[in-house]
Amino acid sequence: LKEITVGLAGNPNSGKTSMFNNLTGARQHVGNWPGVTIEKKEGRHIRDDLVIRVVDLPGTYSLGAFSEDEAVARNYILSGEPDLVINIVDASNLERNLYLTVQLMEMGANVVIALNMFDEAEKKQIRIDLEAMAGILGVPVVPTVAVRNKGTSELVAAAVSAAGKGPGRAFTIDYGKEAEPGIAKLEAALTGVETVRHLPARWVAVKLLEGDEGIYGRVMQSPEAGEIIKLRDEVAAHIESVTGLDPESLFADRRYGFIGGLIRETVTRKSTAEDRLS
Numbered sequence: 001l002k003e004i005t006v007g008l009a010g011n012p013n014s015g016k017t018s019m020f021n022n023l024t025g026a027r028q029h030v031g032n033w034p035g036v037t038i039e040k041k042e043g044r045h046i047r048d049d050l051v052i053r054v055v056d057l058p059g060t061y062s063l064g065a066f067s068e069d070e071a072v073a074r075n076y077i078l079s080g081e082p083d084l085v086i087n088i089v090d091a092s093n094l095e096r097n098l099y100l101t102v103q104l105m106e107m108g109a110n111v112v113i114a115l116n117m118f119d120e121a122e123k124k125q126i127r128i129d130l131e132a133m134a135g136i137l138g139v140p141v142v143p144t145v146a147v148r149n150k151g152t153s154e155l156v157a158a159a160v161s162a163a164g165k166g167p168g169r170a171f172t173i174d175y176g177k178e179a180e181p182g183i184a185k186l187e188a189a190l191t192g193v194e195t196v197r198h199l200p201a202r203w204v205a206v207k208l209l210e211g212d213e214g215i216y217g218r219v220m221q222s223p224e225a226g227e228i229i230k231l232r233d234e235v236a237a238h239i240e241s242v243t244g245l246d247p248e249s250l251f252a253d254r255r256y257g258f259i260g261g262l263i264r265e266t267v268t269r270k271s272t273a274e275d276r277l278s
């Protein structure tokens with residue numbers, strides 16, 4: 001018997017609990033995440049040849065270090081414990097939901113997307129080219145209707161296959177010619193810094209430029225902190241002076257730009273009578 005561990009991540013109300021219940025049935029255990037008062041739900045999905053341990057993560061829109069929910073979700077994903085992350089995406093609210101997807105992928109997580117609320121998307125006449133979306137993102141995309149237990153076995157099959165392969169090609173957002181050289185410099189300076197050694201270097205560089213408290217704190221604990229923070233401030237000041245935006249705003253704009261492009265390439269929406277009247 002083999003076991004794999006899957007984290008379930010998604011925006012609040014994307015259908016995470018419904019999917020968790022589909023996957024685990026009555027085999028659930030409720031506890032707490034260490035050090036915080038956030039509920040941790042775990043369960044098991046048992047196939048003939050394999051046990052899938054499913055860990056429900058707090059519902060979040062983002063993976064910054066600003067809230068406990070986000071910190072719990074991101075620390076778990078970065079811990080190396082999950083073999084993959086099933087990202088529950090509300091297909092009827094793609095733009096907002098894909099912001100979390102992009103962040104999971106930038107962290108180097110091994111992601112499988114459950115395009116949930118597929119019934120709602122169909123009702124809204126939103127047509128999604130699943131193959132094109134999977135191709136652009138480089139991860140499996142499986143349509144689901146969690147509330148009716150539709151697509152669950154296809155999702156499990158995709159998850160098992162992805163867990164066997166590990167993460168695919170590295171996913172990066174192009175932050176533009178004003179920012180990329182600085183990100184690369186910072187990334188190079190961070191190699192060998194012990195307190196962030198286990199984390200993806202480009203992601204650390206981006207988070208440091210965004211002023212992420214968790215990553216900042218880790219870097220501050222290293223002997224190289226002085227020179228790295230100096231470089232970080234120089235790069236941030238350069239980005240701000242040439243783009244007029246602080247790194248956090250520029251990066252968010254770029255992520256939404258990527259998502260907009262992805263949606264243009266893969267989604268068509270028929271206007272409904274309702275839309276035409278409004």
Ligand code: GDP
Binds near residue numbers: 013015019120144148
């Ligand atoms: P969570 O906040 O992500 O855990 O989401 P829940 O599983 O609690 O679902 C939020 C609401 O959406 C509930 O009322 C569910 O019954 C409903 N829901 C979940 N999945 C689907 C789906 O695929 N289609 C539809 N129409 N409703 C869904």
Ligand code: MG
Binds near residue numbers: 016017018059
């Ligand atoms: Mg829930």
Ligand code: K
Binds near residue numbers: 032038
């Ligand atoms: K706790």
